[in-house]
Amino acid sequence: MTMLKELIEFMARALVDNPEKVQVSEIEGEQTSVLELRVAKEDLGKVIGKQGRTARAMRTILSAASTKIRKRAVLEIIE
Amino acid sequence: MSVLEFEEKTVEDAIALACQEFKLPREKLEIEIVSKGSSGIFGIVGAKKAKIRVAPKELSLDGLAERGKEILTEILRHVDLPTVIESELKEDQVCLNIISNGTGLLIGKRGKTLGALQHLVAKILHREVGENVSVIVDTENYRSKRETSLTELAQQLSEKVKKSHRSLTTGPMNAQDRRIIHLALKEDLEVRTKSKGEGNLRRVVIYPIRRGKKPQPVAALEE
Numbered sequence: 453m454t455m456l457k458e459l460i461e462f463m464a465r466a467l468v469d470n471p472e473k474v475q476v477s478e479i480e481g482e483q484t485s486v487l488e489l490r491v492a493k494e495d496l497g498k499v500i501g502k503q504g505r506t507a508r509a510m511r512t513i514l515s516a517a518s519t520k521i522r523k524r525a526v527l528e529i530i531e
Numbered sequence: 532m533s534v535l536e537f538e539e540k541t542v543e544d545a546i547a548l549a550c551q552e553f554k555l556p557r558e559k560l561e562i563e564i565v566s567k568g569s570s571g572i573f574g575i576v577g578a579k580k581a582k583i584r585v586a587p588k589e590l591s592l593d594g595l596a597e598r599g600k601e602i603l604t605e606i607l608r609h610v611d612l613p614t615v616i617e618s619e620l621k622e623d624q625v626c627l628n629i630i631s632n633g634t635g636l637l638i639g640k641r642g643k644t645l646g647a648l649q650h651l652v653a654k655i656l657h658r659e660v661g662e663n664v665s666v667i668v669d670t671e672n673y674r675s676k677r678e679t680s681l682t683e684l685a686q687q688l689s690e691k692v693k694k695s696h697r698s699l700t701t702g703p704m705n706a707q708d709r710r711i712i713h714l715a716l717k718e719d720l721e722v723r724t725k726s727k728g729e730g731n732l733r734r735v736v737i738y739p740i741r742r743g744k745k746p747q748p749v750a751a752l753e754e
Contacts, residue, residue: 459609466655509647517610
């Protein structure tokens with residue numbers, strides 16, 4: 453499961469100005485994992501994107517990756 | 532882009548400062564060492580600062596394609612799927628083709644996953660080079676197949692519109708798909724096309740042009 457965490461970490465770090473402030477924590481459930489993404493306040497817009505497009509893209513890729521390992525994963529961006 | 536000079540106690544310090552200033556990692560900077568600097572005797576007498584000249588590396592288009600490939604490879608490394616990526620330049624567009632086992636996992640419903648990958652690679656490239664780069668991500672010839680089927684759909688719809696003299700609307704589509712519809716009917720003088728709706732629900736409306744009336748000027752082509 454850490455693979456999904458690394459996936460989100462990589463994508464978020466590549467998008468922001470303060471990659472050292474990117475934190476992803478994983479709350480693993482029986483079927484579903486929740487990935488919580490925290491970034492520097494000024495980078496929030498970068499990971500969300502115009503009309504949430506970048507956030508949606510990350511969620512789409514996340515669900516493709518989790519489908520492959522027969523899991524469900526939800527990405528939460530924490531303000 | 533601009534060339535800047537940095538002076539610090541050591542070359543390392545100066546480079547670190549330059550990285551901060553340009554907000555770029557060291558690999559993306561062109562660094563020229565002007566003087567190495569010396570600490571002098573006991574760090575007091577004859578101490579000279581290190582001086583470097585720094586400019587951000589200009590990425591050539593080939594470099595961009597290569598970098599796009601690296602980014603996509605890294606993303607897909609985390610999606611447990613063996614893939615090979617080909618990069619190519621077509622008219623200033625970075626085209627990345629994913630070769631995989633062909634399960635459609637990377638395409639997603641109506642190309643959703645492919646679109647997401649494309650958006651992210653473009654976004655990351657844009658952040659790194661500071662200018663917009665047009666990126667196309669494809670796999671299993673999905674893009675050209677989609678173009679063929681959308682062009683067919685556009686022609687069928689336009690036939691119906693001409694027969695019934697009533698406008699018809701396509702389903703919700705992304706900008707790339709809408710563009711294909713607009714282009715497919717651009718030459719058709721009996722209908723005109725226009726995008727309607729907001730955000731994800733934007734769709735293409737095909738209107739008939741009544742005979743006798745002056746044909747409308749070039750159909751709306753916003754995308």
